Amino acid sequence: MTSRDVITLSVLLGVAVFLDVALIWGPTLASVLLSFTSWDGLSPIKPIGTRNYHAIFETYPLFWPAARHNLLWLAFLGLVATPLGLLLAVLLDKQIRFTRFYQSALFLPVVLSLAIVGFISQLVFSRDYGALNSVLGRGAHPVDWLGDPHLNIWVMMVAASWRHVGYVMILYLAGLKAVDQSLKESAAIDGANEVQTFFRVTFPTLRPVNIIVLVITVIEALRAFDIVYVVNSGRNGLELLSVLVFDNIVGEASRIGFGSALAVILFVICLGFIVVYLSRILRQEDQ
């Protein structure tokens, strides 16, 4: 390398590394450090050890419901929305009639932000002026889809899935298009029926897509925030960890240390899933 190369490389790499450190690693590390302190944003930062974590796990009434909701959200996306997206991708890959139309229609929600999805879901699920109650003819005894704390989390997950299904579908569709056609033909000659061909030949070759979809599903489930926030600010049955983080750090309490501790917990959960999965994949790769 000439000295010119070195300069070019360091400038190009340097900017990227600087931004990465300043905007991602810095705040992440700061969150971790702040989670062991008490700070309201103005007065001096007070280190208090693990007291925030003790408080979260033992006395904070909203933590466990929120954590439960997040895990439920993850399970719903992972077990319902993602397989549904895969199923749609497989159907669309068959070049049925109007494929292009279905593809666009199903993908459309993905370009909407979750806040808009939340807003649209209000139009559909609102107790008084929502479309669903009218369609069901429950004008006299309306169901409070969004207000009932036993019901609203499910309604929100359906609304979030509306978007997630399209996202997963387009990823799998791209993956399926890239699958070597002769593999399917070979399987057909080997005597596999369509279901066997899919599960024993096509799906395993989609592994790179599976990794991406899993990571996206985990991230989407754990960072869900705006969709519930526009509905009712994430209260009354719609508590999520991200909402608690936001309320504590930005809200009136300004409990930045406490909020950071919640954020760290969210981060660890997220990391847990992905690290376990990736390490399993990489180990298989080595063999």
Place this chain on the structure above:
Amino acid sequence: MATVRYDKATRIYPGTSRPAVDGLELEIGDGEFLVLVGPSGCGKSTSLRMLAGLEDVDQGAIYIQDRDVTNLPPKARDIAMVFQNYALYPHMTVYENMAFALKLRKTPKHEIDVRVKKAAAMLQLEEYLGRKPKALSGGQRQRVAMGRAIVREPQVFLMDEPLSNLDAKLRVQTRSQIATLQADLGITTVYVTHDQVEAMTMGHRVAVMLDGVLQQVASPRELYDKPANVFVAGFMGSPAMNIKKVPLTESGAKFADMILPLERSQIEAASADGGDKHVQVGFRPEDTDLVGAEDGGMPIHVDLVEELGSDAYVYGTVALEGQDERIIVRADPRNAPSLGDTVYVKPRAGQHHAFHAGNGRRL
């Protein structure tokens, strides 16, 4: 083991009017090694895929051992296929790849084991059984694809250009291995290639196709000696036969200053059907002799000499009907002419071929 019969089998791809395969009639004997050969787009692969059940048959029928398989799915035809890119399942080991079809048929485990190991031994794949395709060389992958077909013990082997992804040396080596293997197993084989050397060396019989139409099916020898038309004559043999359209005289074809003698019946046939007093004659580069200037050969102005060691090919031009036409002849490599020389060439007696000037059929 089985016979295969195409009965006027036709394939028209949706949205096209010209058939990709047009009324193919072909019978393949039990245990025969038949090669389908032709330039790209001639319908050879489509014909093979119709037999495999991967492509619909729009008209006509296909029989395997007298059973009409025209509308049967691939799995009901009891065939095995080797694909050009091998189509090995990337997530399975070599063993699993070879066992897959047997597993689907619920073959007992120990029998699968015996058959896979036997095939692996035939193909020298034993030490690779635990590997994934990714960890194999091109030649090894090719052998796995063969092995996957062999363990099935099918009625018919189908091979779609199985050697075209190998380097030249390996291709020659594998060519003979496949031919030997097929002879040992005695399984009817249909083999598609665009390489006429593969066709000549491997096939018991060779079917030459062009534009979806079968041109000729014959033994390699017969294809070489008696091509049915101009296309087959030009396609089989390397370098290609010299074929030129020249005036017809009462005793033969006028080639430069020479008369290449034709039989009475040939001359009559050449004049019929709008022959227009012309005839197409051809002679192979290897069926010529270089002669002295006064021995009555045609003068050729040499513009390229290809030295292959065993042979030398002389490329040059000859004036035919006032136009320079290209001619290739084989010469003794130890005594080859040089660039710019004029040599005198005489096709060997009786070794030239005559075709109709209009329809190109052999006379």
